[in-house]
Amino acid sequence: MRNGAPIWFRGFCVFFSTNVWGLDKSGSSCINVTNNATALSTTWSWKANDTLVHAYPNINFNPIQHDPILISNLFSIDVKVSWSMRLKSSSMLSVFDTDGLAVVNAKTNVALDIFFDPEVEKAVNTTAPRYEVMVWIGKFGTILPIGASSTIRANRLHKQKIGKESFTLYQGPNDNGQYVFTWVAGSNKTYFEGDVSPLVHYLWRHGMILAANYIGVIQFGTEQKHAMSNVTFSVDRFALDATRGVPKEAAGLTRASPKREILYALIVVTLFRLM
Numbered sequence: 001m002r003n004g005a006p007i008w009f010r011g012f013c014v015f016f017s018t019n020v021w022g023l024d025k026s027g028s029s030c031i032n033v034t035n036n037a038t039a040l041s042t043t044w045s046w047k048a049n050d051t052l053v054h055a056y057p058n059i060n061f062n063p064i065q066h067d068p069i070l071i072s073n074l075f076s077i078d079v080k081v082s083w084s085m086r087l088k089s090s091s092m093l094s095v096f097d098t099d100g101l102a103v104v105n106a107k108t109n110v111a112l113d114i115f116f117d118p119e120v121e122k123a124v125n126t127t128a129p130r131y132e133v134m135v136w137i138g139k140f141g142t143i144l145p146i147g148a149s150s151t152i153r154a155n156r157l158h159k160q161k162i163g164k165e166s167f168t169l170y171q172g173p174n175d176n177g178q179y180v181f182t183w184v185a186g187s188n189k190t191y192f193e194g195d196v197s198p199l200v201h202y203l204w205r206h207g208m209i210l211a212a213n214y215i216g217v218i219q220f221g222t223e224q225k226h227a228m229s230n231v232t233f234s235v236d237r238f239a240l241d242a243t244r245g246v247p248k249e250a251a252g253l254t255r256a257s258p259k260r261e262i263l264y265a266l267i268v269v270t271l272f273r274l275m
Helices: 062-066 098-103 197-205 258-274
Strands: 005-009 012-017 027-034 039-046 058-061 074-087 107-117 131-140 159-162 165-173 179-185 191-195 214-221 224-244
Touching: 012 027, 058 062, 058 224, 062 214, 074 098, 074 107, 074 131, 074 197, 074 214, 131 197, 159 197, 214 224
Parallel strands: 131 179
Antiparallel strands: 005 012, 012 058, 027 039, 039 224, 058 214, 074 191, 074 224, 107 131, 107 214, 107 224, 159 165, 165 179
16 A cells, blocks of 8 residues: 555544655565455564664544644543554464564564644644654564663653553653653553543643643554564554543542642732732
8 A cells, every 4th residue: 555545444534654764675564454444454574773663654543633632622532442463474363473473573562653742833743743652552572662771660650540551651852852752551452442641641740741732643553673574463443532621630640738728728818918
């Protein structure tokens, strides 16, 4: 399939892209859309430069680019996806062929990618936005999120739950000058369903970003770093919906102590009397 062909998928307009931005002569990546554009797969291999992301074939949620949403007015980002990863030649029934992937030294992930910026014009791009949030629900090999380090103590990292799944936050700048927040699931989720907006809201509630940022791009796909022979990533179910509204109350967010609330009220009253 040619790079960037728009197709209706699961009831809304999306844009499929091979996004081979790290192309070299060591491999290739190709997308195949089937079943009246209700399923897709990408087959790929990259034999050199295993520290480079060669491609991120993805499903791009077009409505958000036409009508970006302020984080302060984001109610939910509901995602439902079912995927598999195996060797192209594999006869394994398992949706995640870990043995086969190990044989070809595969390094890859499965991730939702969200871009946002204080300026609407920049938010609808993938290289211009100031911020990027990735949500990894699958990973294999030695692929690591930006900011990951063996010296970081796990108990010092931020964590947030989506349903029963716990996500851990890594952060740092990429080579494009963007600041990247990566939430990594505790295990590979070949079926995932949930509202991931708390992972975005967590950032402004903990002072890492401002809520006055526009979400302009939401994508789902797989970052491909390395595999000595063809690997096939398949998505047989995908649905996404971004909804406007007042952000939900943060799960586990502690409220100000009563003493502080009373002190704040006394300060306001005192200032009012002095006016």
